[in-house]
Amino acid sequence: MITLAEARDRDDADPLREHRSCFDLPDGVIYLDGNSLGALPRATPGRMEAVLRGEWGSGLIRSWNDAGWIDAPVRVGDRIAPLVGAAPGEVIACDSTSVNIFKLVAAALAMRPGRKVVLSEPGNFPTDLYMIAGLEAQGLAERRLAPVEHIAAALDQDVALLLLTHVHYKTGRMLDMAALTHAAHEAGALVLWDLSHSAGAVPVDLAAANADFAVGCGYKYLNGGPGAPAFAYVAARHHAALAQPLTGWMGHVAPFAFTDDYAPAPGVKRLLAGTPPILGLAALEVGVEQIARIGIAALVEKSRVLTEFFRACVAERCPGLELVSPDDPAQRGSQLSYRHAEAHAICQALIARGVIGDFRDPDILRFGFAPAYIGYEDAWNAAQALGEVLASGEWDRAEFKARAAVT
Numbered sequence: 001m002i003t004l005a006e007a008r009d010r011d012d013a014d015p016l017r018e019h020r021s022c023f024d025l026p027d028g029v030i031y032l033d034g035n036s037l038g039a040l041p042r043a044t045p046g047r048m049e050a051v052l053r054g055e056w057g058s059g060l061i062r063s064w065n066d067a068g069w070i071d072a073p074v075r076v077g078d079r080i081a082p083l084v085g086a087a088p089g090e091v092i093a094c095d096s097t098s099v100n101i102f103k104l105v106a107a108a109l110a111m112r113p114g115r116k117v118v119l120s121e122p123g124n125f126p127t128d129l130y131m132i133a134g135l136e137a138q139g140l141a142e143r144r145l146a147p148v149e150h151i152a153a154a155l156d157q158d159v160a161l162l163l164l165t166h167v168h169y170k171t172g173r174m175l176d177m178a179a180l181t182h183a184a185h186e187a188g189a190l191v192l193w194d195l196s197h198s199a200g201a202v203p204v205d206l207a208a209a210n211a212d213f214a215v216g217c218g219y220k221y222l223n224g225g226p227g228a229p230a231f232a233y234v235a236a237r238h239h240a241a242l243a244q245p246l247t248g249w250m251g252h253v254a255p256f257a258f259t260d261d262y263a264p265a266p267g268v269k270r271l272l273a274g275t276p277p278i279l280g281l282a283a284l285e286v287g288v289e290q291i292a293r294i295g296i297a298a299l300v301e302k303s304r305v306l307t308e309f310f311r312a313c314v315a316e317r318c319p320g321l322e323l324v325s326p327d328d329p330a331q332r333g334s335q336l337s338y339r340h341a342e343a344h345a346i347c348q349a350l351i352a353r354g355v356i357g358d359f360r361d362p363d364i365l366r367f368g369f370a371p372a373y374i375g376y377e378d379a380w381n382a383a384q385a386l387g388e389v390l391a392s393g394e395w396d397r398a399e400f401k402a403r404a405a406v407t
């Protein structure tokens, strides 16, 4: 059995150890859900206070210029860009991931006249599939779903866009971005990658993969806070042709000319629709800066070793428990998912012990390992708790089986 002392030794040798104190986590909690809502960086409240009292309270409307509010979507986008292999000017922080998917799917369809199919996989994150369906209901798109192993065969002359999630939210399986992008391009289609479970946790190189578009969440591994603005990427080669349907005034070339006719801003700025949420962007900026300071390479290395450590601890303590995530850490995101018929109740029993993971319908128990602030002792304790919960049957209580609105 792997011992607690061994876990502590690994924490002592962890090069990311000092960064853990940059996050404000409650005592008595082992937080394995940073892939769903990232932890609070210690610097965020101070920054929010400064934005609220100084920039808003004192600066008032002058802060659009004086505090750089108007540039925040592009500035924060530029900070996210190197984390996903994009160049400055190719990423913008705005709206939600869902809304950005809508804009980019519509833009991609407009770039492939005569083709209407948007290809994705069944079991993709719901909002991705629903957004395609929404455009289908408007007569603009035709949704086609094919399992990943059949994607290549489903890429025919009707496909305008391939929309895939890089790291699957349920299983953690990571797709080969370069290979799938190449296959789509060979068929004349464009590609939109959803990086919600990738950005800030796994290596992403949009440029090397020759990706066309991408979106991702600000509140997961980027620690931007609940409902943080998302990000959207458009390869520079598509900027001139990009036409998205939410043609709001903030995406206009000259918003303050107040003209009657829309003309898009150059570059990714045309993805803006309405006034940017400055408070949300301020919190996101702190989260992104924190991740950038640690560095993606160090985060990826830690994530791989840490999830392997947890996998080994769980294998010892819960020998029959089925791992649904890939065995190879290079083929998965920073999470491990297990299958159990009573996953929901087990998850609740773990939360009662202070181990916060989550449950994904119908039978998935998901543990996210945000490498910036989760340590080996956390992983050891979580595996130990899981072993005890399973062995004791303590999950078998009505209160643990009751479903909440948000799981």
Ligand SMILES: *Cc1c(COP(=O)(O)O)cnc(C)c1O
Residues within 6 Å of the ligand: 096, 097, 098, 099, 125, 127, 128, 165, 169, 194, 196, 197, 217, 230
């Ligand atoms: C979390 C997540 C989203 C969330 O989209 P929102 O618009 O922020 O609610 C989208 N796609 C994937 C793959 C996700 O994991």
